[in-house]
Amino acid sequence: MRDEVISVSPDNLVAAVAKLKVEGYRFVTLTCMQADEGTVVILYHFDKDLVLKHLRVHVPADDPLPSITPVYFAAFLVENEIQDLFGLRFSGLTVDYERTLYLDGEVKVTPFCRYTVAKMQSDEAKSLPASVDSNGTGES
Amino acid sequence: MLKTVIPFGPQHPVLPEPLHLKLTVEEEVITEAIPALGFVHRGLELLAHSRDFHQVTQVVERVCGICSMIHAMCYCQGIEAIMEIEAPPRAKFLRTIWSEVHRIQSHLLWLGLFADSFGFESLFMQLWKIREKILDLNEATTGNRIIVSVNVIGGVRRDLNPEQISWMLAELAQVELEINRLGSTLLTDYTVKKRTAGKGVITKAQAFELGLVGPTLRASGVCQDMRMLGYAAFDQIDFEPAVETEGDCYARSKVRYREVLQSIGLIRQALSRIAPGEIRTKVKGRPEGETVCRVEQPRGELLYYIKADGTKNLERLRIRTPTFANIPALLRILPGMWLSDVPVAVLSIDPCISCTER
Numbered sequence: 001m002r003d004e005v006i007s008v009s010p011d012n013l014v015a016a017v018a019k020l021k022v023e024g025y026r027f028v029t030l031t032c033m034q035a036d037e038g039t040v041v042i043l044y045h046f047d048k049d050l051v052l053k054h055l056r057v058h059v060p061a062d063d064p065l066p067s068i069t070p071v072y073f074a075a076f077l078v079e080n081e082i083q084d085l086f087g088l089r090f091s092g093l094t095v096d097y098e099r100t101l102y103l104d105g106e107v108k109v110t111p112f113c114r115y116t117v118a119k120m121q122s123d124e125a126k127s128l129p130a131s132v133d134s135n136g137t138g139e140s
Numbered sequence: 141m142l143k144t145v146i147p148f149g150p151q152h153p154v155l156p157e158p159l160h161l162k163l164t165v166e167e168e169v170i171t172e173a174i175p176a177l178g179f180v181h182r183g184l185e186l187l188a189h190s191r192d193f194h195q196v197t198q199v200v201e202r203v204c205g206i207c208s209m210i211h212a213m214c215y216c217q218g219i220e221a222i223m224e225i226e227a228p229p230r231a232k233f234l235r236t237i238w239s240e241v242h243r244i245q246s247h248l249l250w251l252g253l254f255a256d257s258f259g260f261e262s263l264f265m266q267l268w269k270i271r272e273k274i275l276d277l278n279e280a281t282t283g284n285r286i287i288v289s290v291n292v293i294g295g296v297r298r299d300l301n302p303e304q305i306s307w308m309l310a311e312l313a314q315v316e317l318e319i320n321r322l323g324s325t326l327l328t329d330y331t332v333k334k335r336t337a338g339k340g341v342i343t344k345a346q347a348f349e350l351g352l353v354g355p356t357l358r359a360s361g362v363c364q365d366m367r368m369l370g371y372a373a374f375d376q377i378d379f380e381p382a383v384e385t386e387g388d389c390y391a392r393s394k395v396r397y398r399e400v401l402q403s404i405g406l407i408r409q410a411l412s413r414i415a416p417g418e419i420r421t422k423v424k425g426r427p428e429g430e431t432v433c434r435v436e437q438p439r440g441e442l443l444y445y446i447k448a449d450g451t452k453n454l455e456r457l458r459i460r461t462p463t464f465a466n467i468p469a470l471l472r473i474l475p476g477m478w479l480s481d482v483p484v485a486v487l488s489i490d491p492c493i494s495c496t497e498r
Contacts, residue, residue: 031456
């Protein structure tokens, strides 16, 4: 990629994003990808004077990632989309659709995850019939 | 004060596509607006992963009909960047011409719908009558009215002959005349201004904060347009973004009206500078690498992230459409508005839900 890409850790993410905002960067969007089993990569895209800058974050799929919506409110929609499609969780999300932005509440699979699926809450799992597995697909 | 929750959409007379808004009102004033999506989500990003990277051009054309040509152009430019292919100069000019034709038909569609949103039916019909000429122009030069399917990786699949160029120039002169005739109604009519001026104001600082794009951003005084990047042949023609400062629904319609006339001028420039030559570069091999490609759709900045691993299928295709960036604006501008102004305010961001949900 020709643009500048900076790797940051999940712990430093919000601080790095806040710094970009102070420097006058406009929030563009997020791109989420499955890296390998149990790991997700998120690219945070920012623009200033038509030049892009990207932050790259590696996140364990099971761990919640801090939401950047307290810094850039506009990120709420794409963070909700990632929750739906990748099963990742964002903590502190300003407007949280609880994984129902595109999908219906009963859908338990996350379409983009090739290796993992989002884990259901234990009370949800208990309420399912024995023939339905934790993927919600009926296949083990 | 008693609060009432009113569902706005997904089926609503002013909405061309299904968007649901949960509006909380006190008497007739909106206090909260929460959008709900998911009515036309088709999983096209996922579908793209299971298709050959050449076939993905046809997949992305179906993200949105109204700006299908620009989706395909953005995707092809992204793959060309990864594979280090240069489209021939004539192909770049043809892409510029057809993308501006697409912008005109999209803006005329919106201007008509906008007139419809405040009940000006005759203006709506006049604008769509003009739009028919643009669709005829698409059909005559590409074979299709909406999904023109002219882009391929490495160039375009159709050319323009001198007779078509002369005919296009004559048609555009006619369209320009008719647009100018409607301009006085659209921009100075008392009723239009009463319904749009001062409504749904977004300041320059708010527009930046909300990450807005396209005419919605430029109507708030921010001079940003992806065509300034100089993709296709935009680096070889004179271009200055249309910017207004009021930030209200009226300013957003004014920007789009000015952009229709501007696009006619850009097409004229491109047609006068297009040189004979090849229209397609041969593509060999498979893409490997990642890139971010941006172009200016009628609704604003379109971003494609493409990652390829040297196989025939892409590893990741991410599409961020302009309406996706503009929806947060609704959460800010609707609270405090009268319920009767909601259709005008919602339409003013030119929402394309097919684009948004993909």
